[in-house]
Amino acid sequence: MTIASLARPEIRALKPYTAAVQVDDTIRLNANEMPWANNNDCFRRPLNRYPEIRPSALNALLAQHYGCQPQNLIVTRGSSEGIDLLMRVFCRAGQDSVATTTPTFSMYRHYAAVQGARIIECTTSRDDGFAVDVGALLGACDDTTRLVFVCSPNNPTGNVIARDDLVDLLKSRRNKSAVIVDEAYIEFAEQASMVELVGHFENLVVLRTLSKARAVAGARCGCVIAAEPVIQLLDNVQAPYALATPVVECVENILQADCIDEADGWTRGVVSERDRLMVAIREFPFVRRVWPSSANFFLVEVRDVTALLEHCVGDRILLRYFGGDLADCVRITVGSAAENDLLLQSFRKLRAS
Numbered sequence: 001m002t003i004a005s006l007a008r009p010e011i012r013a014l015k016p017y018t019a020a021v022q023v024d025d026t027i028r029l030n031a032n033e034m035p036w037a038n039n040n041d042c043f044r045r046p047l048n049r050y051p052e053i054r055p056s057a058l059n060a061l062l063a064q065h066y067g068c069q070p071q072n073l074i075v076t077r078g079s080s081e082g083i084d085l086l087m088r089v090f091c092r093a094g095q096d097s098v099a100t101t102t103p104t105f106s107m108y109r110h111y112a113a114v115q116g117a118r119i120i121e122c123t124t125s126r127d128d129g130f131a132v133d134v135g136a137l138l139g140a141c142d143d144t145t146r147l148v149f150v151c152s153p154n155n156p157t158g159n160v161i162a163r164d165d166l167v168d169l170l171k172s173r174r175n176k177s178a179v180i181v182d183e184a185y186i187e188f189a190e191q192a193s194m195v196e197l198v199g200h201f202e203n204l205v206v207l208r209t210l211s212k213a214r215a216v217a218g219a220r221c222g223c224v225i226a227a228e229p230v231i232q233l234l235d236n237v238q239a240p241y242a243l244a245t246p247v248v249e250c251v252e253n254i255l256q257a258d259c260i261d262e263a264d265g266w267t268r269g270v271v272s273e274r275d276r277l278m279v280a281i282r283e284f285p286f287v288r289r290v291w292p293s294s295a296n297f298f299l300v301e302v303r304d305v306t307a308l309l310e311h312c313v314g315d316r317i318l319l320r321y322f323g324g325d326l327a328d329c330v331r332i333t334v335g336s337a338a339e340n341d342l343l344l345q346s347f348r349k350l351r352a353s
Contacts, residue, residue, distance in 0.1 A: 003178050003203045004229035006146055007089050016236045019053050043249055051245045054235065058248050061255045062223050066195050066208055071228045074235055075243055079184055079209040079222035084111050085234045086180060086205065090146040091117035099141050100149040101132050103156060103326055105182065108149045120145065129291060130157040134165045138172050148173060151182040153189050156322060156331040158293025160191050170201045178230065180205040187213030187267050189294035195225050202227045212296060213267045214254060221251045270296045274334045284347050297333045305330060308350065315346040
């Protein structure tokens with residue numbers, strides 16, 4: 001049995017949408033487009049024409065950037081679309097389940113609900129640094145579990161899952177589930193990406209995004225990296241012309257070497273500022289705990305969340321509150337050095353009050 005064979009049977013039988021043929025240097029009277037470009041059109045590819053059904057040049061650039069083959073990657077509108085596509089491809093409403101940990105990125109639960117898949121959540125402990133117990137996660141899976149989502153570094157807790165544990169998870173769920181490793185924040189961590197193991201584990205799926213370390217959250221561009229049969233199933237389900245021409249050209253630009261070097265410098269700066277900020281924040285008496293982080297944020301437990309949030313809003317600073325099991329916590333995204341100094345100044349004002 002292959003992982004692709006676990007996909008919904010109607011999806012396996014689905015044929016991709018057949019769009020109008022696109023050939024350079026031809027008169028295009030086959031796609032219901034306007035023959036004139038808008039005077040405000042400033043893009044390399046004219047906006048009166050549809051973009052490629054799948055952006056081949058961008059696909060190749062992203063594959064090179066992430067160290068995989070182009071046929072093992074599909075470009076998506078952020079990594080969130082990748083989560084949605086995987087749910088739709090693998091999960092039958094009312095029959096299949098999705099396993100993950102908690103607390104973690106809430107969109108796994110959201111898209112499972114949209115698809116009508118049962119969600120299985122394996123709770124991690126704050127006293128254990130939110131470490132993922134792979135044995136417990138495996139024990140929570142059952143015969144209906146088609147997808148297992150793990151976020152490393154995890155949002156909102158910032159901890160990574162050891163590579164050996166991820167490999168154990170892949171081996172144990174081989175031919176049973178696709179294991180999705182969400183690496184939205186991997187550039188801020190010391191741990192290497194799992195992308196290099198895609199050729200060794202057919203059930204490994206890696207999510208990557210340009211929203212964080214590459215500083216183009218507004219472009220909404222990410223990708224799914226997986227075995228070619230899985231990518232083909234996702235391709236069959238994804239809408240045609242999913243990536244708009246302005247997005248494609250924007251991302252092509254930021255994947256050039258000079259832009260990558262600049263973004264790498266920003267990433268190193270964020271890591272340095274993260275470590276500085278965490279040390280400073282631990283010293284405030286209203287802060288109970290600061291958990292280690294391998295991301296561009298960190299989680300803080302405080303004595304009075306409401307007072308802290310209201311005080312920071314008064315200083316025009318927004319922190320992230322989640323409630324639930326994290327009702328006494330806030331997540332702090334690392335800003336620029338100047339922004340972080342203002343946050344510390346706000347904290348000092350609260351301490352003085």
